Amino acid sequence: MRFSTNNFHDTWHILSDLRGARFIARLLWGLSYQRRPNTIVCIDPRFLDTNPFDAEPSDAIVFAPTPTSPFGAKAARDLDSRMPTGVGDGTVRWHTPGLDRFIDHTRHDVQGAWDAWTAKETGLHRHGDDLTITRRKGLLVFAAAPEILRTWALCAQRMSFAYFPMDYEYLDAWRTTHRGETGELQVFAEYRRMVSTARIARREVLSSSDAPSDPEHQRPAIWAHGDLVKRRSLRPRLGADLTRTRPR
Incomplete structure (x- = not known):
């Protein structure tokens, strides 16, 4: 889990x-x-x-x-x-x-x-x-x-x-x-894929020369770029769900 x-x-x-x-x-x-x-x-x-x-x-x-x-x-x-x-002491x-x-x-x-x-x-x-x-x-x-x-x-x-x-x-x-x-x-349903997409989006946004320094500005940029990362990964899958990866 x-x-x-x-x-x-x-x-x-x-x-x-x-x-x-x-x-x-x-x-x-x-x-x-x-x-x-x-x-x-x-x-x-x-x-x-x-x-x-x-x-x-x-x-x-x-x-x-x-x-x-x-x-x-x-x-x-x-x-x-x-x-x-580390490893736990045992189980209960x-x-x-x-x-x-x-x-x-x-x-x-x-x-x-x-x-x-x-x-x-x-x-x-x-x-x-x-x-x-x-x-x-x-x-x-x-x-x-x-x-x-x-x-x-x-x-x-x-x-x-x-x-x-x-x-x-x-x-x-x-x-x-x-x-x-x-x-x-x-x-x-796609929690793990969303985690992976967000990590890629964050890495790419923050590695940019014009990346915002304020977390309040970073988040919207990462959300928007996450949509791009998702579309990029789903190009071969026709009709794939393009739900936006941002908080509800």
């Missing part, structure tokens, strides 16, 4: 493909049932790409269940200084109780399964605003109550390319009174 991040329209995005969305669904669902204090999930730089729009670096992604695992500035500093870079058995049953039910009645599940999640009404999305020490931190983590997991699991080669789900609070930063999970 590969992931990337960016901030666009004041929204923090996690970017991947459907396989990545399914993986995040499992991570969030299992984490929501974690009872051991100070347990978090981190998607570290080994699994990150530059983003698929302008190839800027991505932040490591942290998911933290509240209140058992508060993740403040000190925790961010500690994790940043000890970020793993990750349990996702109930997620597969929900998936089976949605195959027959999506709305009915969703309504039945939310009716059982009484904590949603108590903790519907327990959510913060912040960037700390180069880490993109999503901290939320277990009930919210589970809603995100279900939304991620339901994503598809049935109608369009892109899908998205908001990572926000259950209740509309939340006024903090917002998040979004966005997936693309």
